Amino acid sequence: MTSVIKGDSVTLHTQQKMMGNDVIQWWFGNKTNLIAVINVTNNGATVNHNYDEKFRDRLTVYTQSGCLNIKNIETEHAGNYGVQSNRMSKNFTVIVRARLPVPVISSNSSNSSSSLSSSSSSSYCSLLCSVVNVSDVTLSWYKGNSLLFSINASDLSISLSLPLEIECLDDSYSCVVAYSFTNQTTHLNTELCHTCSDSVHCCGSTEAVIRLVLSALVGVATVILLVYDIRSRRIKQDRAHIHTSET
Structure with missing residues (x-):
């Protein structure tokens, strides 16, 4: 089975090398509907094609290998193909796919209380990736x-x-729509939401907790130093008073 995008080209390979007195016949749909015939002689090869009007000006036959190329392929060219000679016979199935649309990423306002592009009250960025007619x-x-x-x-x-909800937004996110043989990708525009460096609200937890812990440690250390300083001064004053009394 061979898949191809509408408007592109596809080559069907015989996996054979042409030899003298070979007659290669390509058909579409059934064996009676010939679309190309290659006659090989010691003096070279001749090609007859365009038996089917829908293939006019679209076929190229390679006389060295017998391969068939279909250019600017359309949905009407999807179906079963076959090639046969006195030395081989092969069948092919060609599937023609529509060209993939580019995915669209937007803020998912239906899942948030306000627009993500202007709100910093939510700790999550709610996004939506969409494609149509696929x-x-x-x-x-x-x-x-x-x-x-x-x-x-x-x-x-x-x-x-x-949809996608993320706590910390950066430009490594992307949305991909894919067939088995090709894809289209859209990378996330970070302007849809606050980035990691823009707001604690977006990235929330980890960085904010670290900052709070560090602030608390600095505050505790400051209090300890103040208490130590006050106690040191009182001890000095008491010693000075005792020394004065003894004198």
Whole structure:
């Protein structure tokens, strides 16, 4: 099975080297519907094609290998192909896919009390990745090269969305829509939400806790030094008073 994007080219390989007196026949749909014939002689090879009008000006046949190339392929060219000669016979299935749309990442306002682009009251960034008019695709969220979440669609021409909530936003997140053989990727624009360096509210926990602990330690140390200083002064004053009394 061979998959190809609509408008691209695909080559079907015979995996054979042409030899003298070979007759190679390519067909589409069934063996009676010939689309190309190669006749090999000691003086070279001749090619007859365009038996089927839908393939006019789209076929290239390689006389050295017998391979067939279809350019600017359309959905009407999807289906079963075959090649046969006195030395071999092969079948192919060609699937023509629509060109993948670019995923769109937006703030998921339906899951937050206010717009993420202007709100700093929430500790989470709620995002939504969407594609429209797709079928047989996988929609996924990635952080770097690590897969976070994914969903599959097998229905025809549907819209697909995948939400994501993250506590600390950076530019390593991306949304990917993919066939098994190709994909389209959109990287996250950090302007959709406060980044890690913008606000404690976005990144929340770890950095804020560390800062609070450090502040508390500094405060405790300051109090201890003040108490020690006050006690030291009192001891000095008491010693001075005792020394005066004895004198």
